[in-house]
Amino acid sequence: MGFIRNIRSVFHDDWCKECKSEMEVKNKRLYALPMMVGHYVSHSEPEYYIKNVTPVNKKAEIPTGQYACGIIAYKCPECLHEAVKLSVFLPVRDVEKYEDAFLFENGEVDVLIK
Amino acid sequence: MENQKVKKINLVYLLSYIFVPMIICAICFWLSATFFPKGNMAVILLMGPSFLSFIWWVFAGNFLYKKAQKKLEKELDESGFVKNHTFYGDGWTVVVDIENGKIALVSFWNPFEPYIVSANRVTKTWVDDGKSGFGIFEGSGRVSFLFTIDDTKIRVNTFTSNTRWRMDSEYILTGISKADMMVEVLENARKKVN
Numbered sequence: 234m235g236f237i238r239n240i241r242s243v244f245h246d247d248w249c250k251e252c253k254s255e256m257e258v259k260n261k262r263l264y265a266l267p268m269m270v271g272h273y274v275s276h277s278e279p280e281y282y283i284k285n286v287t288p289v290n291k292k293a294e295i296p297t298g299q300y301a302c303g304i305i306a307y308k309c310p311e312c313l314h315e316a317v318k319l320s321v322f323l324p325v326r327d328v329e330k331y332e333d334a335f336l337f338e339n340g341e342v343d344v345l346i347k
Numbered sequence: 348m349e350n351q352k353v354k355k356i357n358l359v360y361l362l363s364y365i366f367v368p369m370i371i372c373a374i375c376f377w378l379s380a381t382f383f384p385k386g387n388m389a390v391i392l393l394m395g396p397s398f399l400s401f402i403w404w405v406f407a408g409n410f411l412y413k414k415a416q417k418k419l420e421k422e423l424d425e426s427g428f429v430k431n432h433t434f435y436g437d438g439w440t441v442v443v444d445i446e447n448g449k450i451a452l453v454s455f456w457n458p459f460e461p462y463i464v465s466a467n468r469v470t471k472t473w474v475d476d477g478k479s480g481f482g483i484f485e486g487s488g489r490v491s492f493l494f495t496i497d498d499t500k501i502r503v504n505t506f507t508s509n510t511r512w513r514m515d516s517e518y519i520l521t522g523i524s525k526a527d528m529m530v531e532v533l534e535n536a537r538k539k540v541n
Binding site for chain 1: 515517520521523524525527528531
């Protein structure tokens with residue numbers, strides 16, 4: 234059972250990497266990135282996001298052709314492990330075109346979720 | 348230049364582009380057949396023009412178009428045109444100055460005649476996602492934004508492919524996003540002068 238759960242956890246970003254339980258969503262935030270369609274450059278370093286993102290309340294506030302960044306904070310109800318998932322996407326009408334997703338488990342981007 | 352009618356194709360250029368190399372080849376083949384049926388001269392007259400024609404058809408169009416783009420950009424910089432958005436399409440280059448409500452254009456088939464027009468001459472703007480088919484066959488091979496200047500319809504492709512892609516593929520979504528953005532930019536420029 235534990236072995237199968239370990240394998241399944243590989244495919245779930247929102248499962249705890251420590252105890253393999255399903256984590257709870259603690260908080261969510263949406264930001265606009267200063268990058269336009271056709272000019273996307275991948276950044277994995279958290280400092281880039283801390284310096285460059287602009288908070289927005291909803292997707293409609295992001296100008297057409299501009300990239301967005303969704304941040305979700307997770308907390309494991311079992312072992313209290315915390316993680317933050319940062320996904321970069323391009324909002325296109327009612328669809329989201331995902332470019333990158335990063336998981337930060339050591340509080341690197343906590344400043345963006347508070 | 349402001350009130351000039353926008354011409355999508357320079358017919359003389361288009362016909363010269365296609366037929367001048369063919370005429371030169373035909374003359375050289377005739378010269379070879381008549382005066383130099385054998386020897387080095389025959390090889391030069393047969394191979395040289397054919398090779399140069401191939402180079403011309405493959406590269407010259409893009410070369411002249413790129414030169415026209417650079418010339419237009421230089422002219423815009425000198426004239427104080429604010430380049431808020433520039434879109435380099437395969438058939439058109441569109442530069443929009445939202446602040447002053449102006450649009451600069453240069454066409455692949457009319458590279459010697461760039462246009463700078465007031466955005467109030469734009470009568471309509473829209474996006475064509477090229478969607479066709481239904482169910483699992485639904486898809487597109489071309490996404491473009493279109494606008495009309497006076498009564499001339501200009502189509503600028505943001506994505507083209509000889510394959511059909513699903514509407515949720517990254518290529519189609521990127522193309523739609525670019526087209527939506529350019530339509531919004533053109534509309535903003537139009538609002539500025541109206």
